[in-house]
Structure formats: C-alpha cells, structure tokens
Amino acid sequence: MKFEFPMTTPEAVGIPSAAVERFLMRLENKRLPMHSILMLRRGKLVFETYRKPFDVNRKHRLYSTSKSFVSVAIGILIGDGKLALDDLVTKFFPDLVPEDLHPYTAAATIRDLLMMATPHLRNDSCTYTPQKPDWAASYFQTLPTHLPGKIFSYDTTATMMLSIIVKRITGVEFTEFLRDRLFIPAGMSEDIRCIETPCGHEWGGSGVLATPRDLMKFAYTCMNGGVINGQQLIPADYIKAATSKQIDNTFTAGDYEHTFGYGYQFWRTRHNGFACRGMGAQLAICLPDQDFILVTTGDTQAIPSATCVIYEALWAEIYPYLEKYVSLPENPDACAKACARWDGQEIIHVEGAVTSPMAEKISGVTYRSSGNELNFTSLCVTLNGDTGTLAWTNATGAHTLPFGIGKQAGSRFPETHYYGSRIGTPAGYGYDCVTSAAWVTDSTLHLVCYAIDDYIGTLRMEINFEDNTATVQSTKFAEWFFDEYYGLATLEA
Amino acid sequence: MSRPTPLPTAVPESVGIPSDAIEAFLRKILDKRLYMHSVLLVRHGKLICECYWKPFNRDRKHRMYSTSKSFVSAAIGILIGEEKLSLDATIAELFPEWVPENPSPWTLEATVRDLLRMSTHISRISYCDTCPDWGKSFVQYPVSHKPGQVFRYDTSATTTLNILVHKLTGMEFTEFLREKLFIPAGMNDDIWCVETPCGHEWGGSGVQATPQDLAKFALVCMNGGRWNGQQLIPEDYIRAATSRQIDNSLLNTAHEEQQGYGYQFWRMTHNAFATLGMGSQCAICVPDRDLVLVFTGDTQGQPFALQNITDALWDTVYPALSDMPLKDNPAAYDSLTTYTSTRELLCVEGALSSPMSALVSGSTYRMTENDLGWTSLRFDFDGDRALLRYNNGTGAHEILFGIGRNIPQAFTETQYYDRRIGVPAGYGLECHASAAWVEDRSLLTRVWITDTCFGNLKMQFTFDGDTVTMLADKNAEWFLQGYHGFASGSRA
Numbered sequence: 001m002k003f004e005f006p007m008t009t010p011e012a013v014g015i016p017s018a019a020v021e022r023f024l025m026r027l028e029n030k031r032l033p034m035h036s037i038l039m040l041r042r043g044k045l046v047f048e049t050y051r052k053p054f055d056v057n058r059k060h061r062l063y064s065t066s067k068s069f070v071s072v073a074i075g076i077l078i079g080d081g082k083l084a085l086d087d088l089v090t091k092f093f094p095d096l097v098p099e100d101l102h103p104y105t106a107a108a109t110i111r112d113l114l115m116m117a118t119p120h121l122r123n124d125s126c127t128y129t130p131q132k133p134d135w136a137a138s139y140f141q142t143l144p145t146h147l148p149g150k151i152f153s154y155d156t157t158a159t160m161m162l163s164i165i166v167k168r169i170t171g172v173e174f175t176e177f178l179r180d181r182l183f184i185p186a187g188m189s190e191d192i193r194c195i196e197t198p199c200g201h202e203w204g205g206s207g208v209l210a211t212p213r214d215l216m217k218f219a220y221t222c223m224n225g226g227v228i229n230g231q232q233l234i235p236a237d238y239i240k241a242a243t244s245k246q247i248d249n250t251f252t253a254g255d256y257e258h259t260f261g262y263g264y265q266f267w268r269t270r271h272n273g274f275a276c277r278g279m280g281a282q283l284a285i286c287l288p289d290q291d292f293i294l295v296t297t298g299d300t301q302a303i304p305s306a307t308c309v310i311y312e313a314l315w316a317e318i319y320p321y322l323e324k325y326v327s328l329p330e331n332p333d334a335c336a337k338a339c340a341r342w343d344g345q346e347i348i349h350v351e352g353a354v355t356s357p358m359a360e361k362i363s364g365v366t367y368r369s370s371g372n373e374l375n376f377t378s379l380c381v382t383l384n385g386d387t388g389t390l391a392w393t394n395a396t397g398a399h400t401l402p403f404g405i406g407k408q409a410g411s412r413f414p415e416t417h418y419y420g421s422r423i424g425t426p427a428g429y430g431y432d433c434v435t436s437a438a439w440v441t442d443s444t445l446h447l448v449c450y451a452i453d454d455y456i457g458t459l460r461m462e463i464n465f466e467d468n469t470a471t472v473q474s475t476k477f478a479e480w481f482f483d484e485y486y487g488l489a490t491l492e493a
Numbered sequence: 494m495s496r497p498t499p500l501p502t503a504v505p506e507s508v509g510i511p512s513d514a515i516e517a518f519l520r521k522i523l524d525k526r527l528y529m530h531s532v533l534l535v536r537h538g539k540l541i542c543e544c545y546w547k548p549f550n551r552d553r554k555h556r557m558y559s560t561s562k563s564f565v566s567a568a569i570g571i572l573i574g575e576e577k578l579s580l581d582a583t584i585a586e587l588f589p590e591w592v593p594e595n596p597s598p599w600t601l602e603a604t605v606r607d608l609l610r611m612s613t614h615i616s617r618i619s620y621c622d623t624c625p626d627w628g629k630s631f632v633q634y635p636v637s638h639k640p641g642q643v644f645r646y647d648t649s650a651t652t653t654l655n656i657l658v659h660k661l662t663g664m665e666f667t668e669f670l671r672e673k674l675f676i677p678a679g680m681n682d683d684i685w686c687v688e689t690p691c692g693h694e695w696g697g698s699g700v701q702a703t704p705q706d707l708a709k710f711a712l713v714c715m716n717g718g719r720w721n722g723q724q725l726i727p728e729d730y731i732r733a734a735t736s737r738q739i740d741n742s743l744l745n746t747a748h749e750e751q752q753g754y755g756y757q758f759w760r761m762t763h764n765a766f767a768t769l770g771m772g773s774q775c776a777i778c779v780p781d782r783d784l785v786l787v788f789t790g791d792t793q794g795q796p797f798a799l800q801n802i803t804d805a806l807w808d809t810v811y812p813a814l815s816d817m818p819l820k821d822n823p824a825a826y827d828s829l830t831t832y833t834s835t836r837e838l839l840c841v842e843g844a845l846s847s848p849m850s851a852l853v854s855g856s857t858y859r860m861t862e863n864d865l866g867w868t869s870l871r872f873d874f875d876g877d878r879a880l881l882r883y884n885n886g887t888g889a890h891e892i893l894f895g896i897g898r899n900i901p902q903a904f905t906e907t908q909y910y911d912r913r914i915g916v917p918a919g920y921g922l923e924c925h926a927s928a929a930w931v932e933d934r935s936l937l938t939r940v941w942i943t944d945t946c947f948g949n950l951k952m953q954f955t956f957d958g959d960t961v962t963m964l965a966d967k968n969a970e971w972f973l974q975g976y977h978g979f980a981s982g983s984r985a
Binding site: 247462466 | 524599616637638639642643645739740742743744746795796797800801804808842931932934935951953955957962964966980
C-alpha cells in the first residue's frame, strides 16, 4: 500500500491553529498568489490547503526545487559506488570534451557542481539558451572565468549537467532512476516527470512536476537521514552532507535569509534548517531540530520578496511554538477556521471595483493602432456583469481571453507557440490559465492572467481609457513565455 | 549661514509610544542586517528617537536620491500657488525652444501634471550620464504612447520639472526653496543638489540634506504645508500631491509600492504617504497617527529593505501607538538610548582570523586574463587590518580593510563623479572598508562609498594552495564600473 503521512491537528503537535491562520493572513496581506501550503511535524501532516484549481492530486512545476531531486539521485549513485564527489565532470563526457579544453573547466568535479561553484560567470544566462540544441555541449564550449570549487555562484547549468550525468551512468533519465529508488518506496507519485532540454534530456535544474505531497515526502526523507517508512532510500552520510553548509553564499545574497550557506543543491536557513527553493515560491523548508517541514507552491514570480515574506511568517507565527514540544488542548473551532480560510478559494484575483462609469462607454469598442512597441494592432474589451473578454490582435494573430471581475475565469491562453514538454519546441496548445480583472481607477482596468500549466507565470496588463483612446501597459513575470506582452501602446477608436 | 532649528525632543512615552516598541523596531532592522545610517521617529511634532550609525551624525548631510523628487514637487507646488504655473500647462509651451520639428501630438499634449504623477509619453529615461543636455533630451525623446494614461516611473520627468523651476524663477530649485521653505522651516540653509552635465540641479536624485532636514520637510508636507503657523506650501497642492493621483500597481512588485502615486510622492498602506529614495533614503508619514519615520542608509543590493523596514514599523511601533501619553518607563528608555547611541556602520561578519592569512600574507598573485582587468593582487595581514594591493586597467591601487571593523579612507579610484554628473572628481571618494573570513580559505570584503554619492563594492577572495580566486560586484549608480566578475591567479 502506498505510504501516506498520518494526519493530525496542529494542536496535537504544539501549534495553535490560530497561529496557522495568522501565517496564512501574513501571506494574504502581501497579496502572494499561493497555490498550496502544507505543514508536517513529527511525521504527521498537520495542515494542508490548496487554492482552486490546484488540489492534492494536481502536479505543480517545482522549478529549482528540482535541483534537490537531482542531488538525491547523485547521492544514491555515490552510495551505489557508481560515482564519487571528486570525479571530474569531464570523465562522463568524453564525446563532448574538446581537445583544447580550458584547464579551469577540466578541473571541475561533481562536488563543485553540487555546491554551485562552477568555472563560469553566470551573467545574463546559463551556458545554454532555449535556442541551443545541445546543452551539455554548451557547458564545455563556454569559456570559463575562474577556478571551479572556490566561490558560490548559483547557476542552473551545474544541475543540468548533473542530471545528464545520471543518464550517462544509469542509461535512464533521473526521474526514471528515482522512480524505483525513491518515488515508489516513499509513497510519492509514480508519474513524477520533468520538462526536457532541447537535446531530449530531462532538465533537472528546473523541470520537475510533482504534487505538494510528493515534495513533502521528499523533504521528509531528506530531513530524516534518508529514511522514510523504515527504508533507507538515500545514503545517510550523503544527505547529511548535502543539507549541511558546504560553501558560503553571503556574497550573492540580496537578503539576509539567504546568507546561511549552501549544501549540495540545498539551501541553508536560520535555526539550523535547510530548504529546497524554486522560483515562484516552490519551497520545502525543513527544521530538523524542531522536526517540522513547511511546503509551499505558488506563482510569486511578480513578487520577488515572496520567499522572505514566507520565511518571516514562519519565524514570526509558527516558529515560536516549535521551540518546545508540548501538545496543546484540541481547538476544533480554530482548526476548522484555519482550514476553511483557503480551502475551496480561488487563486487571489485582482482587487478593485467591479464596474466603473467608463465600462459602458468602452465595452465592445474596438481600438486600433498602426504601430507600437507592444505590436497590438487592435484591442476590444467586452464587459458583461462580472465577466468580460479581452480581444486583441498582435503579430501572432487575433486572440481572445475571458476574464472574471472579482473572480477568476479559467481558459487556455491564446498563444500556442510557447514550449511544451520540451524546451525549444512549441507546445501547439495554449497554456491552462486563470484570469481576473478589476477597475483600479474609474478609467483604468487592471488584468492579471496566471499561467498554471507545466509552466507557471504571470501576465499583468492595465488599460486606461480616455477620449476615444485606450492606452495599454503590459508586463510579464515568466521564464521564456509571455515575452511579446511587454511594453506600451496607445490605440484609437 | 544660519543654524538650523533642532526639532523639539521628547521621551517616547510622553507622546504615546513605548520605548521598548522602538527598540524592537530597531532590532528587527538589525536582524535583517540592513545597512542603515540613520533612523528618526517624530510624533506630535516631537523627535522621540534619533539614531545614527557612526560615522553618520546629526550634522552630516546625506544624499537623498529619489526623495529629492518630493522636494521638486514642493517647488512646483509653490510656483502654482504663486500662479506662475498651472498643472495643465504643457511642457511643449513651457519649453518651445526644445520642441522638435513635426512633433508628435503626444509630445505636445504632455502636461506638468502628467510629469508630476509619472505618466509621461516616453517608455524609458531620456538621458544618460554622458548626455550633454538632459532637459532637451526629455522633450525630444521618441514617444511611445499617450501621456497622462499610465504610471511609469521616470527620473527624467522630475529633472525636466526642476529645470522648469529654473526657467520660471531664474534660480535652481534648492535656491528657490531656500527662502520659501528651508529657512522658514528651520532646515539647513545650505541644502544643495548634485548637478546634471548641463549645469542644472539634478532634482530627480541629487539633494544633499540631513535626516532632520528631511523630517522637517515631511512634517510640513503632513501638516498641510504649514510650519509654525506659516503656510509654506499651498495646502490644496500638498494635499493633492500626497494623495493617490494614479494607480501604480502594474509594474511595482512590492505591496507597499503598489498603493498609488501622487505628485512625486508615494502612497503606502495605513493611509500613509512617503518619499522614497534608492538605498533607503525615505520619509514615511502616517497622518492618521501623526507619526513620521525618517531613515537613511545604503541598502543598494538589499532589494527588500523597504519592505523589511515597513513590516517592522507596522509590526512593532504602529500597533503600540496610544492616543494618550503613557506612564514613563525609565528602564526601557535607558535601554533604547543606549542602543541608539552605540550604533556603528555594519562591517562584514565572519571569523576575525584564519590559518590562511599567514600562508598568503605578502604573496603576490599574478592573475590570468579576466573581465575585471586585474593583473595582480597581494594581501598583507597585520592584526585586525588587511591591506589589499592590486593592479587593474586604471593603475595600481590599495584598499585597507579592517577585520571586524570599518576603516575610513579615500577610495583608490579618482575618476568618479562628485558635484556634477559627467565630470570626474579628481580625488578618491570617502569610503569605509571591512573584511572577515567566511570560510577558512575565503575572505569576504566590503567597501562602502559614503560621499556625495553612495554605493558599495563587495569582493570575495578564496585561497587554495598557490591559487587565488576572486569575485567582485558592486551596487552603485554610475560608478565602480568594472568591478564585476571573476578572476583566478597563482602565486608569483
């Protein structure tokens, strides 16, 4: 039978339900578009909430939290004697290593990649881009800048190489390798999968798709010395080292919460904790001394401080109750209230007025332009009570997007050229998305579209109507899509 | 020169704030390791907390960066009150000499109001540090959309407005404000402003004033433009300027910065308004509770500093505010004043010594070709000091780092701007340098530039066998260029 965590109340493990609710309220107050929150203490799931359309079964793109999965695959191979931390990276790529390889690149070891100390300067991008056909080759072709292993410099290139090394050793991609070794015995989803690189490898640095419960089981195994459900799945010494400080990372941190060091594809935190951290608030924060784990998913790409908000909420609201372990009296009302706060709610929508005196003047009016930096040639907003439709024409054609006002409307985003299961290859379908709008002034309609597909991203647009004109300002927070929706345009009726 | 009038002081409890709430606020800022230079709290017109991180002090002027913009707004408001200008006047009619041939209708439409609320017709800043004429660059910049429609923060709008003050009065805006605002409000009468390449004041960024000057300015703005019964800024203008004139939630990413924008003032939660400058030069005014928070610092490179500070304010001081005086709490007040009188500029945290220092001290390392342009480096360790010597594209340089403390000195490069953008100072800017061992093999260093401009340089050096590997990066506008990237080298 598939392993599941037993469930209990927050009070049973010493956390007041009211504190859990205050934790959620702190995230709401900062308008974080969260998708799920899970809390585990002493091996028991004490809180679990999802915002629609996310639920317990829906897989979520984990972005850089994927990196910790790759680390575990490497650790298992080390335990199997197939690999050593001191092995040179070049050992696994005889076919790709050029004869005149720079000595800095030649010196890089598995350990150097694990602790994000590659020989390259990561400026604007990794060694690869979506357009490069062979990402592993790009690693060897990029000129290095310094000796590897010396200084932390976060670069997804490192993880991408490690996941390809797993394939080269085992003959299977890393999620397939982990299936029998970790996912199935740990009670995780058997069909955890990963977005592919243009060369057809799994993109271990970013691409894992798993449920929040899968992530919780993964994190628990890592915190519990590699053991879950009585099985030693990850070598104990490896996972201990991987989640300990291996290198200082103060230099690159913009905020204090991320200056506690880096292990092997795991971050260190305050209070002797460690974390898996993915773009958009895909997090597993593990506090071994308190036997506590917080898992979150969301799309906070538009709110760079989100991870800090979550840490702050954890330290301020939950942590004080973790310093000792005393069961509290059950409080069913408070418990039900905390659970009800988000259960069944949609992802947060745009705040503002549902209507405006402007609404009837502009609804159904088509605005046109012969040229602008947004490349919109026409635009039309149709409003109907608490729903509406945005129609526009740009370089890729004529599009429509339904939205709710004061609520979300689900649809498929009307661009079909964004990547699907493989980077560099158009999906051919529109991403699953939810869209809401509201009037933020009498003349300004603000619209936010969240892509919630295998790719997560935010598109924000405002349209100000005045004197037979519609001025659009659009911006996006998404990696490698929504790119054409950045800029300004004024169109005329 | 007249001396500024100090703000009256009071014990926090006498104006309804517990001293321990203020200390909790300051400790939260420390807990995030924010690089602060001053924090002032004013309630009911009384200065109740005045904290400077040494070497900063009450008398030292500080670059205000974009908080300068709110000063320009006040000058515009005074001119409107004197009927020398109206909000609906167009920039094109005010600067006809700069209007290009066949102008876009959008260039002709842009008004003073559009610029005040950051809703211009251009999509990016119109000048750079090497552009000769910044005002003209704004009027002639290619249009991208109709003005007045959407918020898009742009310092060239403010710069155009302060050049307009000069055009209408014959005086640069700080000179204009001297008699109208600075002297009557008891501010320093020698507040000045960094200049543009064309010799105008750079109102979008350049004001140099003390934190108390900023606190007085904020009080005037919060008190309907009045100071001691004198109407210095027209009341209707300053009310409008500090109210929400346009939505700004689209492009901003922090909740506190999405609450709307007035005329060169920001709206915040709790019905507050604020002047916000890069690196944490800010005044936050909470009219409903008659509270002003002023702070300065150099938090460039700490993107969440404003959020950390506002969170701390709303979590500690704000909920503790009482409408009535509180009972004195001498112990808490003593604790607070001890805390505020012992602050020093933060230095790099880490171990003060490492076995490595003896192994590398005095050795010269030859660097392989690198983006930094460094050809050699050498450290000499001596107690709690580390002297770095290096050669780069601009010559031979030295920086003296204190280990576990800051050492003041002149920065070793002399080509950075001082009083006028585009003109090299010819001397090294004042700076403070510290270092510490973050691993046995790895020294982390920081240089704080604390002059007419503020910025910071961080470098990390990892020694291993006969090699050194370094990483450099900087947080500074228009200086410390080139200090970005990796290099490795070997003992010569």
